[in-house]
Amino acid sequence: MESAFSKLWELGPAAFVVKVIVAAVIADALLLGFILLRRTYRRRYFAKRDRRVYEFRQKWDQLVSGEIPYDAWRLDNFDRQIVEDIVLDAFEAAGPAESARLLRFMRTTGLIEKRIFEARKHRGWQRMAALVALGRTRAPEGVPALAEGLRDSHQETRHAALRGLARTASPEAAEEILTWVSERGLQAPALLIQNALINCCRESPRMLVPYLQHANREVREMLARVLGEIPVNSIEGALIALAEDELPELRAAAARALSNADHAQAVEALSELARDSVWFVRLRAVVALGKIYDPKAIRPLLNALTDSNRLVRMRAAEGLVDRKSEMVAIFAEAVAAKDRYGLYAYFAALENAGMRKQLETDLQARVAQGDSNAASLLATLAAGELTHVHSVEPPLAPQPAAMARK
Numbered sequence: 001m002e003s004a005f006s007k008l009w010e011l012g013p014a015a016f017v018v019k020v021i022v023a024a025v026i027a028d029a030l031l032l033g034f035i036l037l038r039r040t041y042r043r044r045y046f047a048k049r050d051r052r053v054y055e056f057r058q059k060w061d062q063l064v065s066g067e068i069p070y071d072a073w074r075l076d077n078f079d080r081q082i083v084e085d086i087v088l089d090a091f092e093a094a095g096p097a098e099s100a101r102l103l104r105f106m107r108t109t110g111l112i113e114k115r116i117f118e119a120r121k122h123r124g125w126q127r128m129a130a131l132v133a134l135g136r137t138r139a140p141e142g143v144p145a146l147a148e149g150l151r152d153s154h155q156e157t158r159h160a161a162l163r164g165l166a167r168t169a170s171p172e173a174a175e176e177i178l179t180w181v182s183e184r185g186l187q188a189p190a191l192l193i194q195n196a197l198i199n200c201c202r203e204s205p206r207m208l209v210p211y212l213q214h215a216n217r218e219v220r221e222m223l224a225r226v227l228g229e230i231p232v233n234s235i236e237g238a239l240i241a242l243a244e245d246e247l248p249e250l251r252a253a254a255a256r257a258l259s260n261a262d263h264a265q266a267v268e269a270l271s272e273l274a275r276d277s278v279w280f281v282r283l284r285a286v287v288a289l290g291k292i293y294d295p296k297a298i299r300p301l302l303n304a305l306t307d308s309n310r311l312v313r314m315r316a317a318e319g320l321v322d323r324k325s326e327m328v329a330i331f332a333e334a335v336a337a338k339d340r341y342g343l344y345a346y347f348a349a350l351e352n353a354g355m356r357k358q359l360e361t362d363l364q365a366r367v368a369q370g371d372s373n374a375a376s377l378l379a380t381l382a383a384g385e386l387t388h389v390h391s392v393e394p395p396l397a398p399q400p401a402a403m404a405r406k
Helices: 004-010 014-058 060-065 077-093 096-109 111-121 125-137 140-149 155-168 171-184 190-200 205-214 217-227 236-242 248-258 263-273 279-290 295-304 310-321 324-336 340-352 356-368 372-383
Strands: none
Touching: 014 060, 014 077, 060 096, 077 096, 077 111, 077 125, 096 111, 111 125, 111 140, 125 140, 125 155, 140 155, 140 171, 155 171, 155 190, 171 190, 171 205, 171 217, 190 217, 205 217, 217 236, 217 248, 236 248, 236 263, 248 263, 248 279, 263 279, 263 295, 279 295, 279 310, 295 310, 295 324, 310 324, 310 340, 324 340, 324 356, 324 372, 340 356, 356 372
16 A cells, blocks of 8 residues: 555655645644744733732832832742832832832842843843833932943943933933043934933033033034033033134034023123024024013114024014013114014014004004104004104114113
C-alpha cells in the first residue's frame, strides 16, 4: 500500500506547491494559537491587576502611612509596580503637602533609590523608563542620575532625561542642563531644551546670564528665547546690556523681558530697541512698551506708528489705544504725524478694541466746548482718512500727569 508521501512525490513539481500550502496552513494555525494564548494571558493579567489595584486603593492611607508593612507588597514585583504607578499618578494632581507625603513614602520604601540605580545601570528602554519615572517623582536626589542620562549615546534616552529634569523644576536641574548644553551643544531639539529651562529657571533666572555671555551663537539664541519667557525682575542690568548685543535674537529677548523690569530703566532701553534695524526686534520692543503705562512710553509708540513694518505699526497702535484716558491727545498726535498707514493702523486697533464710539463721544464733547482742533479730528475720524490734517495743531499733546494713568 502506497503512503501519502509516495503519492506526493508522483506529483512532480506540484509537490512543492502542496508543501508550501501545508506549511502556510501550519504557520497560520500556530500564529492564531499564539494570538489566542496571548489574549488569554493578557486578559487574566489585567483582571489580576485591576483586582490588586482595587485592594490597594481600599487600604491606600494605611499603605502610605506604613500601617501595612512594606514587606507585604514590596518583595513582589507585580505589587511593587502597581504601588509605584499609583504613587506616580498621584503626583500629577497632588498639592505641596500631599506631594511631600508621597515623596517621603517613596524614600522610606526605597522606590526612589531603586529607580536611581536602574537609571544608572540599565541601558535602552529600561533606562528610559527609569528616567521617566524618576522625573515624575520630582525628587532632588534624582537630579544627578537624570543628568547622567543627558550624556547617553541614544537620543531617546537623552530626551527622557531632559523631560525628567524639566519636571523637577529646580535650579539644580537647570544648572545641569546648562552645563550639558555648554559642553555638548544642542544634542536635543531646541524647543525641548527651551521648555525644560523655562520650567527650571523661574526661581533663579540670573543663572542664565553667564551662559548668555559666553556660549556659542546657537546656544545663546536658544537661551535668549528662554529669557523672554520667564520673569526677570532681578536682572535689569543684564537685560539692558543684552539690549546692545550683536545678535538680534538676544536684543529681541531683552526687549520682551524688559516689559517685566523696572519701568524707569526699561523705557529708555526699549525706546532705543524700537528704532532697531531688525524688524522683529522693533516689534518686541513696541509690544513691551505697550505693556508699560508710563508717560515716557507714549512718544516711542507714536514714532513706531510710522514704522515701515505693518506688524510694528499694528502693535504700536494697540499699545496707544490701550491708553483709554488719553485717547483724544494720542489721536491728535497720530493725525499730526501725517502718516496714512500709521493712521489706518490706529483706526484698525480702535475698531478691534471697540473704542471708536468712546473717542467720537470725547471729541464731540470738546467740539461743544468750542475746540476747533477737536472738530477737525472728528471730521478725520468720520472720514477714516487724512483729509483734514492741515487744521490739527500740537497743543493737544498729552500732559505727563494725566498720561501716568492707565
